[in-house]
């Protein structure tokens with residue numbers, strides 16, 4: 001068996017086949033898998049069910065798994081390194097809030113001092129229709145960005161806070177979140193493995209631009225979002241049972257469609273991979 005990479009979406013997203021991700025991956029195979037991840041930003045391994053331990057082991061090949069800042073209700077019952085993404089509430093009903101989670105374009109955990117490297121999801125239950133995830137390639141967005149916009153971003157740093165641009169809710173968690181310190185990162189940020197620049201702002205967690213008036217910053221950021229969210233940078237992943245998807249948070253944005261016409265359960269295991277050295 002040798003590692004095979006098949007493009008699924010032209011701008012972003014490839015399937016990696018020919019590797020058994022339930023077992024330890026040989027160094028040669030790992031080199032090919034990791035290169036496919038760097039080249040495509042989002043890769044999927046198909047038709048392989050993972051136990052929590054197997055998922056953590058696979059995630060750890062990409063980097064150290066980090067805890068997600070989230071409430072206890074999302075914790076995986078058997079594994080501290082994983083959380084459960086579900087569209088059902090405690091009573092087992094389809095929950096409109098959970099169903100809409102992740103529905104706006106964002107990057108996971110970009111609001112940390114060291115933004116996360118990658119996020120991995122694995123299917124536990126998926127609906128027969130809907131529930132897709134859409135990704136956009138922000139290397140490509142930057143490479144094709146009009147110079148008139150790009151030159152205005154050079155040298156600027158954006159500020160971030162968890163959900164800082166959503167104004168969501170009034171609960172205790174939201175108050176804690178509003179008081180969390182802002183962190184800042186370059187808007188044109190170099191990828192920590194490839195060194196390539198991509199755009200590193202998003203409409204959920206980016207709050208403003210360092211040293212720029214609020215309204216001016218919002219207007220500029222909106223221009224960036226409008227560019228980066230163009231369809232030509234996107235690919236849609238339609239989930240199948242047995243899928244494990246890993247995406248690179250350093251050069252992409254994503255959103256959940258939240259579509260669930262049959263009102264069925266959607267439940268996935270998630271690991272977040274730190275960009276700290278191993």
Ligand SMILES: [Fe+2]
Pocket residue numbers: 102106107108254
């Ligand atoms: Fe996300």
